[in-house]
Amino acid sequence: MDVGHERGRHVGAGRFAGRRFVVTGGSRGLGEQVVRLLLSEGARVATCARGVEPLEALHRSLGAPDALLVRSLDVSVPGLLERFVEDGASALGGLDGVVACAGGARGRGITEASPEDWAATWEMNVGHVARLVATSVPHLRESGGGSIVVVASVSGWKPGPQAQYGSAKAAQIHMVSSLARELARDRIRVNAVSPGSMLIPGKRWDRMRREDPVAFDRFRGEFPGGELVLTQEVADVIAFLLTDQSRAVTGINLPVDKGQNAPTPEGY
Incomplete structure (x- = not known):
């Protein structure tokens, strides 16, 4: 499903006027906040999520702006995400930034989680980011550089259950530090944001x-x-990392957790 698929730059006021972004996982929670914030400040955005109804609801709530492209897909399925990024870049006329917000986990404790649970959790987080970045980089290069923000988690550097999720988020954080060096010559910055436990309705x-x-x-x-x-x-911190005001910031993991101790009620 595609909505708002029109060419041309969006004319608007704000920090992101004329800028073009891809945001994965943009239909609910943090991803939705990021999409709304970018659009409110003049950006054009392509976003994806698994559920059709939340994407349609988001689009309706914004008055169906031509500044927004949405598509329903599972980011863990190779090929679908890559096609979405290519189509998004084409529709928006290029890319200036990317936010990897989709993610998740499958399975329970170590004696209960199956190899498939571990593989699925890894692909939702690490594989998704790797393929998103690889597909986006050529478009960012054409724009003269840009900013990539990966949404990791407090669980990526403070231990908590389940291990497969924490391990995948820790891998994202390490990936960011490596990619920041690899892509620096292309004037592409790569940073991670690690939210603490967020209070999201429902x-x-x-x-x-x-x-x-x-x-x-x-x-x-x-x-x-x-x-x-x-x-x-x-979302405010992610937006800062997408602006030119953060042009000297790359390769970091920025906790946004209000000093949280344990990431779960289990106390570890």
Whole structure:
């Protein structure tokens, strides 16, 4: 499904006027916040997610702007993501930046998780980023450079269950430091943002807050200020890394976790 597939630069005001971005996982939560923020400041955006309905709802809520291209796909399926990036770059007239926000995990603890769970978690996170970057780099080069932001996690450098997820996020963080050096000559910056536990409507922590307030209050103790991270707070940091104001910043992992200790209520 494609919506808003029109050529030409978007004319608007803001930090990103005339800029062109690909954002994976842009239909809900943090990804949706990033898409909305970029569009509100003049960018043109191509975004993808697995669910058709959330993408259509996002597009309707924005008044169906021609500044937005959306497509339903699974980023872990080789070929689909690459085709989306190529089509997005063609529709937008090039690329100036990329945000890898899609991700996830499959399986439970080490004695229960299957090899397929580990492989699927790896592909959703590490494989997806590798293929996204590889396909985007030629378009960023044509634009004279750009910025790539990979959404990792506090779980990538602070231990917590499940191991397959933390391992994949740690790999993303290491990948960023390597790619930043590899692509520096092309004037392409690569950085990671590691959100802490985010309070997203309908998701795990929001459900805990409503269904088990005692457990939620206990979990809040992992944050020195007693408050979980909001998606808008993370989106603001991602936006900064996409601007020219961060042109000297590359190869870093930037925690946006309000000083969170353990990433889960399990306490590790």
